[in-house]
Amino acid sequence: MKQNKRSGVSSSGVPTSAFGRATRLLGAGAALLGREVAVRSLEAISSLTEDDKIKRRLDQARVLVDALSQLKGAAMKTGQLLSLEFSDLLPPEITAILRSLHDSSTFMPFEQVKKILRKELTPELLADLKNISESPISAASIGQVHTAELNGQKVAIKVQFPGVDKSIDADLALVRKAVESILWVQNKKVPLEGFFEECQRVLKQEVDYRKEAKFIQKFADLVSGHGYFLVPEVFEQYSTRRVLTLSYMEGERLGEWLKSSHTETEKVQFAERILELLFLEFFEWGAVQTDPNFGNFLYRPETKQLVLLDFGACNFYTKKFRREMVSLLKEAMSGDDEELLRQAAAVGVLDSRETVEAKHGFCKMMALIVSVYKDDSQPFDFASSEYLAEVRSTTIDFANSVRFTAPAKDLIFLNRKLGGMFHLLKDLGVSYDLSKFWKRIDAW
Numbered sequence: 001m002k003q004n005k006r007s008g009v010s011s012s013g014v015p016t017s018a019f020g021r022a023t024r025l026l027g028a029g030a031a032l033l034g035r036e037v038a039v040r041s042l043e044a045i046s047s048l049t050e051d052d053k054i055k056r057r058l059d060q061a062r063v064l065v066d067a068l069s070q071l072k073g074a075a076m077k078t079g080q081l082l083s084l085e086f087s088d089l090l091p092p093e094i095t096a097i098l099r100s101l102h103d104s105s106t107f108m109p110f111e112q113v114k115k116i117l118r119k120e121l122t123p124e125l126l127a128d129l130k131n132i133s134e135s136p137i138s139a140a141s142i143g144q145v146h147t148a149e150l151n152g153q154k155v156a157i158k159v160q161f162p163g164v165d166k167s168i169d170a171d172l173a174l175v176r177k178a179v180e181s182i183l184w185v186q187n188k189k190v191p192l193e194g195f196f197e198e199c200q201r202v203l204k205q206e207v208d209y210r211k212e213a214k215f216i217q218k219f220a221d222l223v224s225g226h227g228y229f230l231v232p233e234v235f236e237q238y239s240t241r242r243v244l245t246l247s248y249m250e251g252e253r254l255g256e257w258l259k260s261s262h263t264e265t266e267k268v269q270f271a272e273r274i275l276e277l278l279f280l281e282f283f284e285w286g287a288v289q290t291d292p293n294f295g296n297f298l299y300r301p302e303t304k305q306l307v308l309l310d311f312g313a314c315n316f317y318t319k320k321f322r323r324e325m326v327s328l329l330k331e332a333m334s335g336d337d338e339e340l341l342r343q344a345a346a347v348g349v350l351d352s353r354e355t356v357e358a359k360h361g362f363c364k365m366m367a368l369i370v371s372v373y374k375d376d377s378q379p380f381d382f383a384s385s386e387y388l389a390e391v392r393s394t395t396i397d398f399a400n401s402v403r404f405t406a407p408a409k410d411l412i413f414l415n416r417k418l419g420g421m422f423h424l425l426k427d428l429g430v431s432y433d434l435s436k437f438w439k440r441i442d443a444w
Contacts, residue, residue, distance in 0.1 A: 077141040077206075078175045078199050107139035113146065113159050120243040129238065129245075132157065138295055142206055142312065147248060150235065154248040157238075158209065165207035165242070172196055172203075198409045202290075206312035209244040215289075215311040216246070222285050223308070228273055230300075230307045251298025251307045258427055267430040270299065271382075273306045274421055279437055282414070283326075283444055286317045290413035292420020315413050326444050332366035333373070333438075340366060349411075351404035358405075361398035368394055373438035380434050382425040 113136075117126055129148045136144040143160040176196055205211055213234045223229040230249065238245035262270075281288040289296070291313040298307035324347045331340040341359055344350040350362050368391055372380045381387075425432070 077203060078172060078196075107136050107144045108159070108161060110134045112162065113144075116159055116162060117157075117243065120240045121238065125238055129155075129157065140293070140295065140310075143242075148245075150238065150245070155235065155238075156232070156246050156248045158244040158246070160207065160209065160242040165204075168200060168203050168207070172200055194406045194409045195412060198412045202313055202315070202413060205314075208241055209239060209312075210241055212244060212310075212312045212314075213239050215314045218287065219289070219308065219311060219314075222280075222287065226276075226280070228305050229277060230305055232307075232309065249298055249307045249309065251300045251305075254294040254297050254299060254424065257299050257301065258424075262428075264430075266301065267428055268432060269304050270301075270428065271425055271430045271432045273299075273304065274425060275432065275434070275437060277306065277308075278418065278421055279440065281417075282317065283322065283441065286319065286322060288315050288317065288414060288417055289313065290315050290417045292417050292424070294424065313413065317410070317414075321410060322444075326441060328366065329370055329441060332363070333370045333442075335367070337363040349405075349408050351402075353404045354402060358398065358401040358403070361394065361401050365391075365394050365398050370438075373434050373441075375435060378433045378435050379431040381431045382422065383429040383431075388426070 113132075117129075117132075121129075129150055132148040133146045136146050137156070138145045142164060143158050146157045146159065148155050148157055176192060179192065213236060216231060216234050220231040220233075223231055232246040232249050235245040235247075289308060289311055291310055293310070296308070296310040298309065299305070300307065324343070327343055328340065328347070328349065331343055337359075340363055341350065341352075344362065345352040350359070354362075368387075371377055372387075
């Protein structure tokens with residue numbers, strides 16, 4: 001794993017006070033809303049060219065993204081999720097720039113990192129950590145990772161950004177106001193409660209590194225019988241709520257590996273690892289690491305092993321819930337729309353009061369989902385632009401037709417993982433025979 005060279009943020013580091021975070025985000029929200037209203041007004045009198053309209057929308061998105069990337073924490077993480085979950089509801093220019101949050105490179109100055117380590121670890125424990133790298137090897141929304149040596153072994157130290165654990169509720173409220181503003185000027189009424197409630201639950205889980213340490217240990221047990229998946233070791237004595245010390249894992253970053261050329265056999269082998277992991281997580285383990293960020297994985301092409309790194313956003317699904325989802329997939333595959341709609345209403349995925357148009361859209365969307373498993377689709381081409389275009393148009397039509405159905409909370413982060421991994425295989429340009437996975441689902 002190569003160390004990234006990044007440029008630091010200002011000497012003030014990540015804003016820690018509620019006032020400082022609110023000021024920055026509310027300022028961005030007000031600026032964004034003002035720009036949107038101005039664009040709408042100019043569009044109404046036809047004084048903007050198409051190029052001008054696009055430029056102004058891009059300016060709007062950059063205002064919000066800049067604020068979210070500097071704030072880090074819940075604000076930035078929610079922005080990342082918005083780019084995935086609301087991609088069909090927000091203006092495409094704004095969605096595209098929100099996606100850049102997945103690659104945000106701002107991080108804490110080293111002085112701020114040392115201050116946190118001194119606060120979290122005893123002087124004796126801190127003294128055991130030798131040669132802590134001044135620059136992080138990665139930085140995300142909740143924290144950043146530095147390397148060090150512990151008893152002669154290379155380790156990775158995950159250090160949480162200050163204040164993010166105390167600012168979740170306020171950050172989410174502020175981001176929600178910004179989203180509501182964007183939707184309001186587009187005359188769209190979308191239920192946001194379920195999305196933000198689930199974000200709140202998972203984010204409060206993510207900022208407790210002690211919980212993540214337990215998740216890592218659980219996954220270590222789960223993958224123990226599957227040699228193609230690797231999980232780091234936790235050094236509990238050197239870990240706290242805001243600091244997590246793990247064994248350093250070697251491997252190529254997925255983004256870097258994807259950029260190099262590969263044979264079709266190598267592509268298929270990699271796809272096998274990703275698809276097997278997805279199947280095991282949901283159907284066999286009921287434990288899913290739901291963050292699909294490429295930075296959460298490493299790949300060892302020489303041994304065909306996938307290294308799993310980040311476990312803060314783990315979700316656990318009961319056997320009852322998994323059975324319900326399998327039943328929906330089976331009914332969609334059978335083509336029995338009446339039974340599919342009955343079951344969808346029973347498990348709360350689609351409100352029975354929806355219009356005929358919405359119900360038809362739901363059935364069409366489910367048929368598209370399971371079509372990847374049909375015999376005449378094999379091997380399925382993940383790079384197919386036609387399939388993705390049809391999924392997008394069908395999803396938009398369905399989203400525009402619903403009136404009573406809020407996004408299913410249990411599916412928000414699961415969809416995030418599935419969507420992220422699908423796009424990973426799309427970027428790889430691989431074709432893979434999925435029929436064997438359907439046989440396992442059908443027998444579940």
